[in-house]
Amino acid sequence: MRRSSTSGLSAWERRRLALRERLPLWIRLRCGMEPRTLAALAVVLLVAVGFAAQHFWAGRPKPVPAPELVGKDRPTSAAPVDGGPGAEPEPSPGPPPTAGPGAPIVVDVSGKVRRPGVLRLPAGSRVADALSAAGGVKAGTDLTGLNRARVLMDGEQVVVGAALPGSPAGGPVGGAAAGQAAGPAAGPTSLNSATVEQLDDLPGVGPVLARHIVDYRTEHGGFRSVDELHEVKGIGDRRFEDLRPLVRP
Numbered sequence: 001m002r003r004s005s006t007s008g009l010s011a012w013e014r015r016r017l018a019l020r021e022r023l024p025l026w027i028r029l030r031c032g033m034e035p036r037t038l039a040a041l042a043v044v045l046l047v048a049v050g051f052a053a054q055h056f057w058a059g060r061p062k063p064v065p066a067p068e069l070v071g072k073d074r075p076t077s078a079a080p081v082d083g084g085p086g087a088e089p090e091p092s093p094g095p096p097p098t099a100g101p102g103a104p105i106v107v108d109v110s111g112k113v114r115r116p117g118v119l120r121l122p123a124g125s126r127v128a129d130a131l132s133a134a135g136g137v138k139a140g141t142d143l144t145g146l147n148r149a150r151v152l153m154d155g156e157q158v159v160v161g162a163a164l165p166g167s168p169a170g171g172p173v174g175g176a177a178a179g180q181a182a183g184p185a186a187g188p189t190s191l192n193s194a195t196v197e198q199l200d201d202l203p204g205v206g207p208v209l210a211r212h213i214v215d216y217r218t219e220h221g222g223f224r225s226v227d228e229l230h231e232v233k234g235i236g237d238r239r240f241e242d243l244r245p246l247v248r249p
Contacts, residue, residue: 107152109134111160112141125152131160147197153218156195188248191223204242209234223249 009017105123107130110116114135121129128148131137141161152158189198191213199210209232216232217223226244229235235243 103154105152105154105156107155108157109160110157112138113160114138121152126150127152127158130158137161150196153214188246191226191229191247191249192217202243202246204239225249 103123104120105125106118106120107125108118109130113131114137116134119130119133121133126148127146127150130152131148137143137160143160146160189202196207196210196214199205199213200207202210205213212233212235213229216228220228223229226247226249229240229243229247230237
């Protein structure tokens, strides 16, 4: 029967049937599937591959930017150019500071110094500090009559090596004229402009009393009359009578 059923087949078909009979059952079942079933399995396989690829892509490592520092300065908008429409007016300078305890003092240094002019110095500065701030004394200037250790006062004038016109007897102005001897004044000494050295030259007035006169002048804004000498510490009636014809406000 078997030979009669295969006798009409070609040799190729007989070999294929013989090989199929020798294959395992599960391989024969797979080979016997219909094309529709194979297409469905192919679609399922493609979907599974796509899902695996998407899952792998989503789970890949990603670079993370470093966090910004909290105190990092952020750029601000550019300030308007001076004089532009958005520029704010600069505040007007206030009045110059008045001299007080610990406040800077302003002195005028002139004469034979390298850089004469008005200087601002710390409180308690001395004549030597003013000379250094003015660039130093010019070569050949005689400083014999200059007290470089004297403490300066606010608004004082220091003249080095020369006398200003109108100073008493051509004497030193500000007590700092080098090479000028401090002699008696030709006229009354001004209580409001004389220095400690000039007041010290008055009869009966020593360095301590001269300092008291200058301190009173600073605290009360100057002398309005010669009679105010009565209020200076250390000046009694007798000394006042001796000084009265020699001084003026």
